[in-house]
Amino acid sequence: MNESIEQLKExxxxxxxxxxFGGAGVSTExxxxxxxxxxxxxxxxxxxxxxxxxxxxxxxxNPEEFFRFYRNKMLFPNAExxxxxxxxxxxxxxxxxxxxxxxxxxxxxxxxxxxxxYELHGSVYRNHCESCGKFYGFDEVYKMQGIPxxxxxxxxxxxVVLYEEGLEQMTINRSxxxxxxADVLIIGGTSLAVYPAAGLIDYYRGNKLIxxxxxxxxxxxxxxxxxxxxxGEVFSQVVEL
Numbered sequence: 001m002n003e004s005i006e007q008l009k010e011x012x013x014x015x016x017x018x019x020x021f022g023g024a025g026v027s028t029e030x031x032x033x034x035x036x037x038x039x040x041x042x043x044x045x046x047x048x049x050x051x052x053x054x055x056x057x058x059x060x061x062n063p064e065e066f067f068r069f070y071r072n073k074m075l076f077p078n079a080e081x082x083x084x085x086x087x088x089x090x091x092x093x094x095x096x097x098x099x100x101x102x103x104x105x106x107x108x109x110x111x112x113x114x115x116x117x118y119e120l121h122g123s124v125y126r127n128h129c130e131s132c133g134k135f136y137g138f139d140e141v142y143k144m145q146g147i148p149x150x151x152x153x154x155x156x157x158x159x160v161v162l163y164e165e166g167l168e169q170m171t172i173n174r175s176x177x178x179x180x181x182a183d184v185l186i187i188g189g190t191s192l193a194v195y196p197a198a199g200l201i202d203y204y205r206g207n208k209l210i211x212x213x214x215x216x217x218x219x220x221x222x223x224x225x226x227x228x229x230x231x232g233e234v235f236s237q238v239v240e241l
Contacts, residue, residue: 017183025189055163081112087235089113099178126159
């Protein structure tokens with residue numbers, strides 16, 4: 001165990017008011033790729049960049065192409081929680097972790113057993129008919145072909161925050177409150193590039209800000225501890241699973 005991981009272990013051992021803020025990097029070790037990663041293969045298959053397809057305007061104008069992308073790039077029914085998800089669930093169970101705030105929509109934190117999870121960008125596990133409001137779960141929508149439609153013929157929209165759409169106020173309020181009250185804030189698997197979500201960490205007032213990310217972030221200089229290693233590997237060394 002290297003020095004920075006030992007430091008992290010010591011901070012976690014001493015605190016019972018930890019909040020975790022995470023992004024796409026938390027789920028990549030579960031085989032869920034970051035939807036923003038574009039390669040040559042992507043360009044052969046899609047005529048638009050991911051940010052365009054995942055916008056409210058595009059969804060309204062071209063729902064067929066939106067759902068083709070959504071099914072191929074956003075839904076991973078076989079993904080399982082990795083050591084980061086499991087460690088966070090364990091810390092919550094031990095009474096140390098007060099909340100997980102995530103930019104991910106894959107539900108893997110809940111699958112690992114986490115109870116208090118604030119999903120800033122929504123979840124693929126919740127879907128509603130835009131006409132009558134009927135709820136549909138993940139499996140029902142996953143099995144549908146083309147544009148998923150309700151019995152009433154309305155389009156079933158995933159409860160996922162698209163570009164141009166606002167975040168849900170209640171989720172933001174709870175996240176801000178958890179961060180502001182936290183003794184330790186651990187930020188993991190995020191480049192902190194997506195706003196307004198990334199702006200939430202400015203509410204942290206403490207002096208135990210920990211950043212775990214493979215690459216550097218704009219907040220590295222503000223952090224009290226920076227670890228540039230895969231997050232699942234880091235957590236498996238500090239929390240006994």
